[in-house]
Amino acid sequence: MSSESRMADEEAETGELVYLNGPRDLEFREYEVPDPEPDAVVTEVVRSNVCGSELHVWKGDHPLQDCVLGHEALCRVSDLGEKVETDSAGNPVEEGDLVAPVYFQTCQACEFCRRGEFYACDNDYEHTGKSPDIWPHFHAPWATHYYIYPDNHFYKIPAELEDNLNVAAAANCALSQVLFGIEEVGIEYNDTVVVQGAGGLGLNATVVANEYGAETIVIDGVDKRLEQAEAFGADHVIDFRELDTVAARKARVDEITDGVGADVGIEVAGVPEAFVEGIDLLRKGGRYLTMGNVRPGHEVDFDPGKLTRKSIDITTAVEYDPWVLYDALQFLANTIDEYPYERLIDAEYDLEDIEEALEASENRDLTRATLIPSR
Ligand SMILES: [Zn+2]
Ligand SMILES: [Zn+2]
Known part of the structure:
Protein backbone atom coordinates (compact mmCIF):
# COMPACT_ATOMS: atom_id res chain seq x y z
CA MET A 1 0.00 0.00 0.00
CA ILE A 157 8.54 22.15 33.09
CA PRO A 158 11.64 21.86 35.33
CA ALA A 159 12.38 18.25 36.31
CA GLU A 160 11.72 19.07 40.00
CA LEU A 161 8.05 19.60 39.17
CA GLU A 162 7.38 16.34 37.36
CA ASP A 163 5.92 14.83 40.53
CA ASN A 164 3.86 17.95 41.19
CA LEU A 165 1.91 18.39 38.00
CA ASN A 166 -1.14 19.99 39.64
CA VAL A 167 1.09 22.68 41.12
CA ALA A 168 2.89 23.25 37.84
CA ALA A 169 -0.46 23.65 36.03
CA ALA A 170 -1.31 26.62 38.26
CA ALA A 171 2.00 28.45 37.72
CA ASN A 172 0.72 30.46 34.73
CA CYS A 173 -1.94 32.17 36.80
CA ALA A 174 -1.56 33.17 40.48
CA LEU A 175 2.20 32.75 40.94
CA SER A 176 3.12 34.51 37.68
CA GLN A 177 0.68 37.31 38.50
CA VAL A 178 2.16 37.70 41.98
CA LEU A 179 5.79 37.63 40.80
CA PHE A 180 5.02 40.32 38.24
CA GLY A 181 3.11 42.47 40.77
CA ILE A 182 5.87 42.16 43.35
CA GLU A 183 8.45 43.13 40.75
CA GLU A 184 6.34 46.24 40.08
CA VAL A 185 5.92 47.24 43.75
CA GLY A 186 9.41 46.13 44.83
CA ILE A 187 10.15 44.19 48.01
CA GLU A 188 13.49 44.68 49.72
CA TYR A 189 15.15 42.42 52.25
CA ASN A 190 13.74 43.03 55.74
CA ASP A 191 10.70 44.96 54.49
CA THR A 192 7.49 44.37 56.38
CA VAL A 193 4.78 43.30 53.94
CA VAL A 194 1.05 43.20 54.71
CA VAL A 195 -0.93 40.80 52.53
CA GLN A 196 -4.68 41.47 52.58
CA GLY A 197 -6.42 38.20 51.75
CA ALA A 198 -5.18 34.60 51.92
CA GLY A 199 -6.77 33.09 48.82
CA GLY A 200 -4.65 31.73 45.97
CA LEU A 201 -3.04 35.08 45.13
CA GLY A 202 -2.50 35.91 48.80
CA LEU A 203 -0.79 32.63 49.65
CA ASN A 204 1.46 32.94 46.60
CA ALA A 205 2.26 36.54 47.59
CA THR A 206 3.11 35.37 51.11
CA VAL A 207 5.53 32.73 49.82
CA VAL A 208 7.25 35.14 47.44
CA ALA A 209 7.55 37.91 50.07
CA ASN A 210 8.92 35.36 52.52
CA GLU A 211 11.51 34.10 50.04
CA TYR A 212 12.52 37.70 49.28
CA GLY A 213 13.41 38.09 52.96
CA ALA A 214 10.42 40.15 54.10
CA GLU A 215 8.57 39.94 57.41
CA THR A 216 5.00 39.05 56.43
CA ILE A 217 1.65 39.88 58.00
CA VAL A 218 -1.42 38.21 56.48
CA ILE A 219 -4.99 39.37 57.12
CA ASP A 220 -8.00 37.12 56.56
CA GLY A 221 -11.10 35.92 58.39
CA VAL A 222 -11.35 32.22 57.52
CA ASP A 223 -9.68 29.59 59.74
CA LYS A 224 -8.47 27.40 56.88
CA ARG A 225 -6.97 30.36 55.05
CA LEU A 226 -5.20 31.66 58.16
CA GLU A 227 -3.69 28.21 58.74
CA GLN A 228 -2.61 28.06 55.11
CA ALA A 229 -1.00 31.50 55.43
CA GLU A 230 1.13 30.24 58.31
CA ALA A 231 2.10 27.14 56.33
CA PHE A 232 3.12 29.42 53.44
CA GLY A 233 5.48 31.49 55.55
CA ALA A 234 3.38 34.19 57.24
CA ASP A 235 5.25 35.54 60.28
CA HIS A 236 2.04 37.03 61.71
CA VAL A 237 -1.62 36.52 60.92
CA ILE A 238 -4.45 38.90 61.73
CA ASP A 239 -7.94 37.39 62.01
CA PHE A 240 -10.37 40.15 61.07
CA ARG A 241 -13.15 38.41 63.00
CA GLU A 242 -11.14 39.04 66.18
CA LEU A 243 -9.68 42.42 65.28
CA ASP A 244 -12.91 43.58 63.70
CA THR A 245 -12.19 47.25 63.04
CA VAL A 246 -9.68 48.97 60.79
CA ALA A 247 -8.35 50.80 63.88
CA ALA A 248 -7.72 47.52 65.70
CA ARG A 249 -5.92 46.01 62.72
CA LYS A 250 -3.85 49.17 62.23
CA ALA A 251 -2.89 49.06 65.92
CA ARG A 252 -1.69 45.48 65.48
CA VAL A 253 0.39 46.32 62.39
CA ASP A 254 1.84 49.32 64.26
CA GLU A 255 2.72 47.06 67.18
CA ILE A 256 4.56 44.63 64.86
CA THR A 257 6.41 47.50 63.10
CA ASP A 258 7.36 49.52 66.20
CA GLY A 259 4.78 52.16 65.38
CA VAL A 260 6.05 52.82 61.86
CA GLY A 261 3.58 50.94 59.63
CA ALA A 262 4.26 48.40 56.90
CA ASP A 263 6.69 49.12 54.07
CA VAL A 264 4.59 47.34 51.45
CA GLY A 265 0.91 46.44 51.19
CA ILE A 266 -0.53 43.87 48.79
CA GLU A 267 -4.29 43.90 48.21
CA VAL A 268 -5.52 40.51 47.03
CA ALA A 269 -8.85 40.58 48.87
CA GLY A 270 -10.97 41.78 45.94
CA VAL A 271 -13.10 44.12 48.04
CA PRO A 272 -12.84 47.89 47.63
CA GLU A 273 -12.79 48.51 51.41
CA ALA A 274 -9.50 46.61 51.58
CA PHE A 275 -7.92 49.29 49.38
CA VAL A 276 -8.90 52.05 51.82
CA GLU A 277 -7.63 50.05 54.78
CA GLY A 278 -4.42 49.04 53.06
CA ILE A 279 -3.30 52.67 52.75
CA ASP A 280 -3.88 53.12 56.50
CA LEU A 281 -1.61 50.19 57.33
CA LEU A 282 1.40 51.58 55.46
CA ARG A 283 4.27 53.70 56.71
CA LYS A 284 5.08 57.11 55.25
CA GLY A 285 6.69 56.52 51.86
CA GLY A 286 5.18 53.04 51.71
CA ARG A 287 4.37 51.14 48.50
CA TYR A 288 1.07 49.52 47.65
CA LEU A 289 0.11 46.91 45.08
CA THR A 290 -3.55 46.40 44.31
CA MET A 291 -4.34 43.23 42.37
CA GLY A 292 -7.51 41.76 43.82
CA ASN A 293 -9.97 44.51 42.89
CA VAL A 294 -10.69 43.75 39.25
CA ARG A 295 -14.46 43.57 38.92
CA PRO A 296 -16.01 46.77 37.59
CA GLY A 297 -18.68 48.76 39.42
CA HIS A 298 -17.52 48.26 43.01
CA GLU A 299 -16.96 51.65 44.58
CA VAL A 300 -15.83 53.04 47.90
CA ASP A 301 -15.33 56.43 49.56
CA PHE A 302 -11.69 57.36 49.66
CA ASP A 303 -9.68 60.42 50.65
CA PRO A 304 -6.90 60.73 48.02
CA GLY A 305 -5.13 63.22 50.29
CA LYS A 306 -4.08 60.25 52.40
CA LEU A 307 -1.81 59.18 49.57
CA THR A 308 -0.24 62.60 49.21
CA ARG A 309 0.24 63.24 52.92
CA LYS A 310 1.92 59.86 53.39
CA SER A 311 3.76 59.89 50.01
CA ILE A 312 2.35 56.47 49.10
CA ASP A 313 3.23 54.92 45.73
CA ILE A 314 0.52 52.75 44.24
CA THR A 315 0.92 50.20 41.52
CA THR A 316 -1.32 47.54 39.98
CA ALA A 317 -0.90 44.30 38.09
CA VAL A 318 -3.24 42.40 35.85
CA GLU A 319 -1.71 39.68 33.67
CA TYR A 320 2.08 39.75 33.40
CA ASP A 321 4.94 39.92 30.97
CA PRO A 322 4.94 36.42 29.45
CA TRP A 323 8.52 35.56 30.44
CA VAL A 324 7.49 35.82 34.10
CA LEU A 325 6.03 32.31 33.72
CA TYR A 326 9.59 31.04 33.25
CA ASP A 327 10.54 32.65 36.60
CA ALA A 328 7.42 31.21 38.23
CA LEU A 329 8.36 27.67 37.19
CA GLN A 330 11.92 28.18 38.47
CA PHE A 331 10.61 29.64 41.72
CA LEU A 332 8.42 26.57 42.25
CA ALA A 333 11.25 24.20 41.37
CA ASN A 334 13.48 25.90 43.95
CA THR A 335 10.93 25.93 46.76
CA ILE A 336 8.74 22.88 46.03
CA ASP A 337 9.95 20.99 49.11
CA GLU A 338 9.62 23.94 51.47
CA TYR A 339 5.93 24.80 51.23
CA PRO A 340 2.75 22.69 51.00
CA TYR A 341 1.88 23.81 47.46
CA GLU A 342 -0.14 20.63 46.91
CA ARG A 343 -2.75 21.99 49.33
CA LEU A 344 -3.63 24.72 46.83
ZN1 LIG B 1 -6.39 31.31 36.92
ZN1 LIG C 1 0.21 43.32 21.42
Whole structure:
Protein backbone atom coordinates (compact mmCIF):
# COMPACT_ATOMS: atom_id res chain seq x y z
CA MET A 1 0.00 0.00 0.00
CA SER A 2 1.36 3.41 -0.90
CA SER A 3 1.79 5.87 1.95
CA GLU A 4 -0.86 8.10 0.38
CA SER A 5 -3.55 5.47 0.36
CA ARG A 6 -2.58 4.46 3.90
CA MET A 7 -3.04 8.10 4.96
CA ALA A 8 -6.46 8.16 3.36
CA ASP A 9 -7.47 4.99 5.20
CA GLU A 10 -6.41 6.34 8.58
CA GLU A 11 -9.18 8.09 10.43
CA ALA A 12 -8.24 11.63 11.39
CA GLU A 13 -7.48 11.89 15.11
CA THR A 14 -10.14 13.74 17.06
CA GLY A 15 -10.22 15.32 20.49
CA GLU A 16 -12.90 16.64 22.82
CA LEU A 17 -13.40 20.03 24.37
CA VAL A 18 -15.79 21.62 26.84
CA TYR A 19 -17.98 24.07 24.95
CA LEU A 20 -19.81 26.90 26.71
CA ASN A 21 -23.13 27.45 25.02
CA GLY A 22 -24.42 29.99 27.56
CA PRO A 23 -24.65 30.41 31.35
CA ARG A 24 -24.42 27.00 33.09
CA ASP A 25 -24.80 25.31 29.74
CA LEU A 26 -21.79 23.17 28.86
CA GLU A 27 -21.45 20.41 26.31
CA PHE A 28 -18.67 18.21 25.02
CA ARG A 29 -17.76 18.64 21.39
CA GLU A 30 -15.46 16.65 19.19
CA TYR A 31 -13.13 18.15 16.60
CA GLU A 32 -10.28 16.96 14.46
CA VAL A 33 -6.90 17.50 16.11
CA PRO A 34 -5.19 20.15 13.97
CA ASP A 35 -1.78 19.93 12.35
CA PRO A 36 0.35 22.78 13.71
CA GLU A 37 1.36 25.81 11.67
CA PRO A 38 5.17 25.96 11.25
CA ASP A 39 5.60 28.13 14.42
CA ALA A 40 2.87 26.53 16.54
CA VAL A 41 2.66 23.50 18.82
CA VAL A 42 -0.14 20.97 19.30
CA THR A 43 -0.32 19.51 22.78
CA GLU A 44 -2.31 17.01 24.81
CA VAL A 45 -3.67 18.52 28.02
CA VAL A 46 -2.33 16.72 31.10
CA ARG A 47 -3.94 18.91 33.77
CA SER A 48 -6.18 21.95 33.64
CA ASN A 49 -7.47 23.76 36.73
CA VAL A 50 -10.74 25.43 37.61
CA CYS A 51 -9.91 29.08 38.41
CA GLY A 52 -12.28 31.65 39.88
CA SER A 53 -12.48 33.49 36.58
CA GLU A 54 -13.97 30.44 34.82
CA LEU A 55 -16.57 30.17 37.57
CA HIS A 56 -17.67 33.72 36.71
CA VAL A 57 -17.88 32.90 33.00
CA TRP A 58 -19.78 29.64 33.61
CA LYS A 59 -22.28 31.40 35.90
CA GLY A 60 -22.84 34.07 33.25
CA ASP A 61 -21.25 36.98 35.19
CA HIS A 62 -19.15 37.65 32.11
CA PRO A 63 -20.09 38.33 28.47
CA LEU A 64 -17.99 35.45 27.12
CA GLN A 65 -19.90 32.53 25.57
CA ASP A 66 -19.75 30.33 22.45
CA CYS A 67 -16.19 29.47 23.44
CA VAL A 68 -13.90 26.92 25.04
CA LEU A 69 -12.94 27.44 28.70
CA GLY A 70 -9.85 27.03 30.85
CA HIS A 71 -6.51 28.81 31.19
CA GLU A 72 -4.36 27.10 33.85
CA ALA A 73 -2.81 24.12 32.15
CA LEU A 74 0.04 21.73 31.86
CA CYS A 75 0.41 20.07 28.48
CA ARG A 76 2.44 17.40 26.72
CA VAL A 77 3.84 18.29 23.30
CA SER A 78 2.30 15.96 20.73
CA ASP A 79 3.08 17.68 17.44
CA LEU A 80 5.72 20.38 16.95
CA GLY A 81 5.42 22.84 14.09
CA GLU A 82 8.30 22.30 11.65
CA LYS A 83 10.10 25.51 12.71
CA VAL A 84 9.79 25.00 16.49
CA GLU A 85 13.00 23.72 18.05
CA THR A 86 12.93 25.37 21.48
CA ASP A 87 10.53 26.70 24.10
CA SER A 88 10.28 30.48 24.62
CA ALA A 89 13.42 30.45 26.79
CA GLY A 90 15.53 28.74 24.12
CA ASN A 91 15.54 25.29 25.73
CA PRO A 92 15.34 22.45 23.20
CA VAL A 93 11.86 20.95 23.05
CA GLU A 94 10.69 17.62 21.68
CA GLU A 95 7.47 15.71 21.32
CA GLY A 96 6.58 14.22 24.71
CA ASP A 97 7.95 17.16 26.74
CA LEU A 98 5.76 18.69 29.45
CA VAL A 99 5.19 22.41 28.95
CA ALA A 100 3.28 25.26 30.59
CA PRO A 101 1.74 27.81 28.21
CA VAL A 102 1.04 31.48 28.96
CA TYR A 103 -2.75 31.69 28.66
CA PHE A 104 -2.83 34.96 26.70
CA GLN A 105 -1.04 36.05 23.57
CA THR A 106 1.35 38.90 22.92
CA CYS A 107 0.98 40.08 19.34
CA GLN A 108 4.28 42.05 19.27
CA ALA A 109 2.67 44.60 16.94
CA CYS A 110 0.16 46.63 18.98
CA GLU A 111 0.96 49.97 20.62
CA PHE A 112 1.76 48.29 23.96
CA CYS A 113 3.81 45.37 22.66
CA ARG A 114 5.85 47.87 20.63
CA ARG A 115 6.67 49.69 23.87
CA GLY A 116 7.74 46.42 25.47
CA GLU A 117 4.70 46.42 27.75
CA PHE A 118 3.70 42.91 26.82
CA TYR A 119 1.41 42.51 29.84
CA ALA A 120 -0.86 45.13 28.28
CA CYS A 121 -1.10 43.63 24.77
CA ASP A 122 -4.26 44.82 23.05
CA ASN A 123 -4.78 41.48 21.36
CA ASP A 124 -4.20 39.29 24.41
CA TYR A 125 -7.43 37.30 24.06
CA GLU A 126 -7.55 37.24 20.29
CA HIS A 127 -7.54 33.45 20.22
CA THR A 128 -9.12 32.39 23.50
CA GLY A 129 -12.61 33.79 23.02
CA LYS A 130 -13.12 32.21 19.57
CA SER A 131 -15.79 29.68 18.75
CA PRO A 132 -14.32 26.18 18.60
CA ASP A 133 -15.86 25.82 15.15
CA ILE A 134 -12.99 28.03 13.97
CA TRP A 135 -9.76 26.15 13.20
CA PRO A 136 -7.63 25.07 15.15
CA HIS A 137 -10.61 24.48 17.50
CA PHE A 138 -8.59 23.85 20.70
CA HIS A 139 -8.25 27.50 21.81
CA ALA A 140 -8.40 26.84 25.58
CA PRO A 141 -7.38 23.90 27.73
CA TRP A 142 -10.58 22.39 29.18
CA ALA A 143 -10.11 19.86 26.47
CA THR A 144 -8.07 16.84 25.48
CA HIS A 145 -5.84 19.05 23.32
CA TYR A 146 -4.55 22.61 23.33
CA TYR A 147 -3.09 24.59 20.48
CA ILE A 148 -0.14 26.81 21.36
CA TYR A 149 -0.25 29.60 18.79
CA PRO A 150 2.92 31.12 17.31
CA ASP A 151 2.49 34.27 19.46
CA ASN A 152 1.87 32.27 22.65
CA HIS A 153 4.85 31.84 25.02
CA PHE A 154 5.40 28.40 26.55
CA TYR A 155 8.05 26.89 28.79
CA LYS A 156 9.30 23.41 29.58
CA ILE A 157 8.54 22.15 33.09
CA PRO A 158 11.64 21.86 35.33
CA ALA A 159 12.38 18.25 36.31
CA GLU A 160 11.72 19.07 40.00
CA LEU A 161 8.05 19.60 39.17
CA GLU A 162 7.38 16.34 37.36
CA ASP A 163 5.92 14.83 40.53
CA ASN A 164 3.86 17.95 41.19
CA LEU A 165 1.91 18.39 38.00
CA ASN A 166 -1.14 19.99 39.64
CA VAL A 167 1.09 22.68 41.12
CA ALA A 168 2.89 23.25 37.84
CA ALA A 169 -0.46 23.65 36.03
CA ALA A 170 -1.31 26.62 38.26
CA ALA A 171 2.00 28.45 37.72
CA ASN A 172 0.72 30.46 34.73
CA CYS A 173 -1.94 32.17 36.80
CA ALA A 174 -1.56 33.17 40.48
CA LEU A 175 2.20 32.75 40.94
CA SER A 176 3.12 34.51 37.68
CA GLN A 177 0.68 37.31 38.50
CA VAL A 178 2.16 37.70 41.98
CA LEU A 179 5.79 37.63 40.80
CA PHE A 180 5.02 40.32 38.24
CA GLY A 181 3.11 42.47 40.77
CA ILE A 182 5.87 42.16 43.35
CA GLU A 183 8.45 43.13 40.75
CA GLU A 184 6.34 46.24 40.08
CA VAL A 185 5.92 47.24 43.75
CA GLY A 186 9.41 46.13 44.83
CA ILE A 187 10.15 44.19 48.01
CA GLU A 188 13.49 44.68 49.72
CA TYR A 189 15.15 42.42 52.25
CA ASN A 190 13.74 43.03 55.74
CA ASP A 191 10.70 44.96 54.49
CA THR A 192 7.49 44.37 56.38
CA VAL A 193 4.78 43.30 53.94
CA VAL A 194 1.05 43.20 54.71
CA VAL A 195 -0.93 40.80 52.53
CA GLN A 196 -4.68 41.47 52.58
CA GLY A 197 -6.42 38.20 51.75
CA ALA A 198 -5.18 34.60 51.92
CA GLY A 199 -6.77 33.09 48.82
CA GLY A 200 -4.65 31.73 45.97
CA LEU A 201 -3.04 35.08 45.13
CA GLY A 202 -2.50 35.91 48.80
CA LEU A 203 -0.79 32.63 49.65
CA ASN A 204 1.46 32.94 46.60
CA ALA A 205 2.26 36.54 47.59
CA THR A 206 3.11 35.37 51.11
CA VAL A 207 5.53 32.73 49.82
CA VAL A 208 7.25 35.14 47.44
CA ALA A 209 7.55 37.91 50.07
CA ASN A 210 8.92 35.36 52.52
CA GLU A 211 11.51 34.10 50.04
CA TYR A 212 12.52 37.70 49.28
CA GLY A 213 13.41 38.09 52.96
CA ALA A 214 10.42 40.15 54.10
CA GLU A 215 8.57 39.94 57.41
CA THR A 216 5.00 39.05 56.43
CA ILE A 217 1.65 39.88 58.00
CA VAL A 218 -1.42 38.21 56.48
CA ILE A 219 -4.99 39.37 57.12
CA ASP A 220 -8.00 37.12 56.56
CA GLY A 221 -11.10 35.92 58.39
CA VAL A 222 -11.35 32.22 57.52
CA ASP A 223 -9.68 29.59 59.74
CA LYS A 224 -8.47 27.40 56.88
CA ARG A 225 -6.97 30.36 55.05
CA LEU A 226 -5.20 31.66 58.16
CA GLU A 227 -3.69 28.21 58.74
CA GLN A 228 -2.61 28.06 55.11
CA ALA A 229 -1.00 31.50 55.43
CA GLU A 230 1.13 30.24 58.31
CA ALA A 231 2.10 27.14 56.33
CA PHE A 232 3.12 29.42 53.44
CA GLY A 233 5.48 31.49 55.55
CA ALA A 234 3.38 34.19 57.24
CA ASP A 235 5.25 35.54 60.28
CA HIS A 236 2.04 37.03 61.71
CA VAL A 237 -1.62 36.52 60.92
CA ILE A 238 -4.45 38.90 61.73
CA ASP A 239 -7.94 37.39 62.01
CA PHE A 240 -10.37 40.15 61.07
CA ARG A 241 -13.15 38.41 63.00
CA GLU A 242 -11.14 39.04 66.18
CA LEU A 243 -9.68 42.42 65.28
CA ASP A 244 -12.91 43.58 63.70
CA THR A 245 -12.19 47.25 63.04
CA VAL A 246 -9.68 48.97 60.79
CA ALA A 247 -8.35 50.80 63.88
CA ALA A 248 -7.72 47.52 65.70
CA ARG A 249 -5.92 46.01 62.72
CA LYS A 250 -3.85 49.17 62.23
CA ALA A 251 -2.89 49.06 65.92
CA ARG A 252 -1.69 45.48 65.48
CA VAL A 253 0.39 46.32 62.39
CA ASP A 254 1.84 49.32 64.26
CA GLU A 255 2.72 47.06 67.18
CA ILE A 256 4.56 44.63 64.86
CA THR A 257 6.41 47.50 63.10
CA ASP A 258 7.36 49.52 66.20
CA GLY A 259 4.78 52.16 65.38
CA VAL A 260 6.05 52.82 61.86
CA GLY A 261 3.58 50.94 59.63
CA ALA A 262 4.26 48.40 56.90
CA ASP A 263 6.69 49.12 54.07
CA VAL A 264 4.59 47.34 51.45
CA GLY A 265 0.91 46.44 51.19
CA ILE A 266 -0.53 43.87 48.79
CA GLU A 267 -4.29 43.90 48.21
CA VAL A 268 -5.52 40.51 47.03
CA ALA A 269 -8.85 40.58 48.87
CA GLY A 270 -10.97 41.78 45.94
CA VAL A 271 -13.10 44.12 48.04
CA PRO A 272 -12.84 47.89 47.63
CA GLU A 273 -12.79 48.51 51.41
CA ALA A 274 -9.50 46.61 51.58
CA PHE A 275 -7.92 49.29 49.38
CA VAL A 276 -8.90 52.05 51.82
CA GLU A 277 -7.63 50.05 54.78
CA GLY A 278 -4.42 49.04 53.06
CA ILE A 279 -3.30 52.67 52.75
CA ASP A 280 -3.88 53.12 56.50
CA LEU A 281 -1.61 50.19 57.33
CA LEU A 282 1.40 51.58 55.46
CA ARG A 283 4.27 53.70 56.71
CA LYS A 284 5.08 57.11 55.25
CA GLY A 285 6.69 56.52 51.86
CA GLY A 286 5.18 53.04 51.71
CA ARG A 287 4.37 51.14 48.50
CA TYR A 288 1.07 49.52 47.65
CA LEU A 289 0.11 46.91 45.08
CA THR A 290 -3.55 46.40 44.31
CA MET A 291 -4.34 43.23 42.37
CA GLY A 292 -7.51 41.76 43.82
CA ASN A 293 -9.97 44.51 42.89
CA VAL A 294 -10.69 43.75 39.25
CA ARG A 295 -14.46 43.57 38.92
CA PRO A 296 -16.01 46.77 37.59
CA GLY A 297 -18.68 48.76 39.42
CA HIS A 298 -17.52 48.26 43.01
CA GLU A 299 -16.96 51.65 44.58
CA VAL A 300 -15.83 53.04 47.90
CA ASP A 301 -15.33 56.43 49.56
CA PHE A 302 -11.69 57.36 49.66
CA ASP A 303 -9.68 60.42 50.65
CA PRO A 304 -6.90 60.73 48.02
CA GLY A 305 -5.13 63.22 50.29
CA LYS A 306 -4.08 60.25 52.40
CA LEU A 307 -1.81 59.18 49.57
CA THR A 308 -0.24 62.60 49.21
CA ARG A 309 0.24 63.24 52.92
CA LYS A 310 1.92 59.86 53.39
CA SER A 311 3.76 59.89 50.01
CA ILE A 312 2.35 56.47 49.10
CA ASP A 313 3.23 54.92 45.73
CA ILE A 314 0.52 52.75 44.24
CA THR A 315 0.92 50.20 41.52
CA THR A 316 -1.32 47.54 39.98
CA ALA A 317 -0.90 44.30 38.09
CA VAL A 318 -3.24 42.40 35.85
CA GLU A 319 -1.71 39.68 33.67
CA TYR A 320 2.08 39.75 33.40
CA ASP A 321 4.94 39.92 30.97
CA PRO A 322 4.94 36.42 29.45
CA TRP A 323 8.52 35.56 30.44
CA VAL A 324 7.49 35.82 34.10
CA LEU A 325 6.03 32.31 33.72
CA TYR A 326 9.59 31.04 33.25
CA ASP A 327 10.54 32.65 36.60
CA ALA A 328 7.42 31.21 38.23
CA LEU A 329 8.36 27.67 37.19
CA GLN A 330 11.92 28.18 38.47
CA PHE A 331 10.61 29.64 41.72
CA LEU A 332 8.42 26.57 42.25
CA ALA A 333 11.25 24.20 41.37
CA ASN A 334 13.48 25.90 43.95
CA THR A 335 10.93 25.93 46.76
CA ILE A 336 8.74 22.88 46.03
CA ASP A 337 9.95 20.99 49.11
CA GLU A 338 9.62 23.94 51.47
CA TYR A 339 5.93 24.80 51.23
CA PRO A 340 2.75 22.69 51.00
CA TYR A 341 1.88 23.81 47.46
CA GLU A 342 -0.14 20.63 46.91
CA ARG A 343 -2.75 21.99 49.33
CA LEU A 344 -3.63 24.72 46.83
CA ILE A 345 -5.01 22.14 44.38
CA ASP A 346 -6.98 19.76 46.57
CA ALA A 347 -9.39 17.95 44.26
CA GLU A 348 -8.98 15.99 41.02
CA TYR A 349 -11.81 15.35 38.56
CA ASP A 350 -12.01 13.62 35.27
CA LEU A 351 -12.64 16.25 32.59
CA GLU A 352 -15.90 14.40 31.85
CA ASP A 353 -17.11 15.38 35.35
CA ILE A 354 -16.65 19.09 34.72
CA GLU A 355 -20.14 20.02 35.96
CA GLU A 356 -19.48 18.32 39.29
CA ALA A 357 -16.12 20.09 39.58
CA LEU A 358 -17.74 23.48 38.90
CA GLU A 359 -20.54 22.91 41.41
CA ALA A 360 -18.07 21.88 44.12
CA SER A 361 -15.93 24.93 43.31
CA GLU A 362 -18.96 27.20 43.47
CA ASN A 363 -19.97 25.77 46.86
CA ARG A 364 -16.37 26.22 48.07
CA ASP A 365 -16.17 22.54 49.06
CA LEU A 366 -12.59 22.66 47.85
CA THR A 367 -9.74 25.13 47.35
CA ARG A 368 -9.10 24.41 43.69
CA ALA A 369 -9.94 21.53 41.38
CA THR A 370 -7.81 20.12 38.61
CA LEU A 371 -9.33 18.40 35.57
CA ILE A 372 -7.66 15.37 34.02
CA PRO A 373 -8.74 14.34 30.53
CA SER A 374 -9.09 10.56 30.27
CA ARG A 375 -7.97 9.19 26.97
ZN1 LIG B 1 -6.39 31.31 36.92
ZN1 LIG C 1 0.21 43.32 21.42
